[in-house]
Amino acid sequence: MNWKVTVLVILSFLVSSCGIPATTSQGAVTAKSKMMQLTGTGSTFVDPLLSVIFSEYYQATSTEVNYQPISSGGGIGQIIAKTVNFGVTDVPFNHVEMVSAVQSGGPIEEMPITLGAEAIVYHLPQVSTPLQLDGQLITDIFLGKIHRWNNASIARLNPDVKLPNLPIRVIYRADASGTTYQFTDYLSHISPVWKSDVGVGKAVSWPVGIGGKGNAGVAMAVRSIPGAISYLEFSFAKSSHLQFSWIKNRSGKFVGPNFSSITAAANQSNIITPENFSIVNAPGRNSYPICAYSWVAFYRIQQSPIIKSELNQMLRWLVTKGQTYARQLGYVPLPKRIRQTDLSLLRGNWE
Amino acid sequence: MNKFRKHDSDRLFAGALLSFALILVLFIFVIISVLIERSWKSITTFGFSFLTGQTWNPLRHMYGSLPFLYGTLISSLIGLVLATVVGGGTAILLTQFNHLRFVKLATFLLDVLATIPSVVYGLWGLFVLVPWLRNTGEPFLKATLGFVPLFSGQVWGVGLLAAGLILGIMMLPTIISVVRKLMDQVPQELQDGAIALGATRTEKVRMVVLPYARVGILGAVFLSFGRALGETIAVTMVIGNSPTISSSLFQPGDSLASVLVTQFLEASTHLYLSSLYEIGLVLLIVAVLFHSVSKFLVWRVSERARIA
């Protein structure tokens, strides 16, 4: 037997043994697209959502999408290294990353695929109603200017809460993460001091506190340390059963993170681009102030026409049908206008 | 004919051995050169100030590794002191007091302890040791020894002390078993000699056993120290991950191994990544240094035993 034949036989055996038996009506299509697999990597935050969406997508189209949640930075790195078809990141490419990517494979397309928010979580055993905080207070706490929970400026915003005389213990993400980026982005919008002294980034030099590794590390630290305060991806905070605060928005109203307050914030900005993506501290009476999009990134120029059209199809599905799975999993679907922008980007570049 | 074949197989064996040795040397060489190559940008950008710089701020492109070096050394040192005192004491008890059933049980438990993965130690540290330190241990130290800078400041639970204690507990089984072996090697005639002069068991240990095993014990201690330097998961979980240098053991810190694993995946710029590689290089150098010292000390004690 010729070796090429041997390899083909082995390959087809492998493919057929792991695939789901094809139905006869789809036979012709699946036989071809079964060999088809898209690979992506990146953000861990979107992984629960993407794994549901991709499994549904497989049911619908028999195209397999293999997604490896390593980290947003990992997603960017793998795109630059051209080892995956798409990357997912909580923060769009910055200038340096963009330059590397362009050198590696040409211009990058980026578009929002889902929407999330960050909760200010804390651990105060005696306090049952949600605390009310404002941006300045949160900044002061994370700058290390306020040391105890019964501080007058916290008490002023929470007249009905009996605040414990506990030290405030700041906890942050020790690893670089989009979550930290969005949180420091918010603080920089609130406070010029934060902006100049600490700045915005996936990893910053924290004035006070201790670091936890990953969402899980932070949640674990908050749960085990009375008096702790930190920021966490909202859906993660909810599933970890941590207390979280309401935050005063730009209109002066206290809002908690929830489906409608996040949607309200997102609806304030109709145009979102990779250069101008921040939606923190949004105006509007009901807007929650710490929200952000997650992004998918891929090369505009694709070598393989098959991959190109498969990727296009998959992304289209992701921002349309895929969005219907968001809510039940604790994510917020993309606003209509953003979906339309995404679709026109896909149409414009791919057809 | 027979002789010939034997000769051939000997040569084959020697050849295989030599090539294994060469592969090992090559392997080490490759690791080191890759580390140097990858950290070259950081080495040329910061030079020596990489080791003395106290600020680690990726946002401002400032990479100084001193806080990590400090945290690594201090936490390992705390662990070492704990493991040496408690482990040494336990080893003495186990070798000198011959309640056989108890010794067997203790040996079994120590073997079990040695097989527990470090992440489990880390979890135990986070959920048992850290709360205890926060609520009881550190407040007590602060109340009694608070005038010493080492035991002052805010009490967190996590921090250098917690990391050191976890490291110490993790080192215990190794230290105990090595020290036991060393003490078992102290000739019975010497011990009898001391007893025959009217020494109590404690006096015998102090006068003969410990001096005889002293250098070997030091070597064992250094060996565990080398292991502690590179310990990652358990330390990451309890050290606080804050790249600061504080004189208080209660304060959070960070370690070389720990910053490497927490930040490596997200390091996006070349300089950031390069600096993390240099952290790896520093860790390797420190570990190799301590390992060599320990090997030398162990070699010296066996050499002296041979002469005597």
Added chain:
Amino acid sequence: MGKSLIVETLSAFYGKQQILRHVSMTMPEHQVTTIIGPSGSGKTTFVRCLNRLHETTPNAHMEGSVWLDHQNLYELDPIIVRRKVGMVFQAPNPFPTKTVYENVAAGLRLNGIRNKSIISEQVEKSLQLSSLWNEVKNSLHQPVWNLTRGQQQRLCIARALAIEPSVLILDEPSSTLDPLSALKIEELVEDLKSSYTIVLVTHNMQQAARVADLTALFLEGELVEQGSPADLFTRPRDKRTEDYLTGRFG
């Protein structure tokens, strides 16, 4: 200083195995008692019972009594017993981490003596007694491994003498030494017997005959015969002694 050592129905065991069977004998003061017998006959076990070293071996125990100066040693603190009954082992065992001086001083320090001049005086005296002084007086603070084996063994004798015991046990002290060094040790034993009760284990019968005032023969854990060397070697009363002496035993 010397006092007679009296052993009554001594039995010794390692675990369940009985090594010595009902040994009774007297080792008179200012005399050298030699103990002879083939390898494994229990000589070492016997003398280790005299300074209560036997009981420090795991699972070892003994029955019977040993009397010194009207006191049963087994009713005293073993630490005290070992200060009264000094011991020198088969192979030289100086403490390798200590200097010559500190080896001799070790027992004094264990006795709580801190006064430097007393210690120095005693060290010199003991080294004189073991006729080592002239050889080491210029290297007192050197490591012991610079000494020859013969010197090391005499150092061990000095170490035992420094705490002024009444009884000195030597367990085959010259069996691992060269003949010249062995002879030196033998001369030393002769010199010392005027001040101590000496128990010398040896399986060299010539040596036993030369230095002994009294000789005891052990066979398979039993004391077969004791008497003056002249009697024992020339007119054995026991058949087994005769067999042993003529090389027919074991």
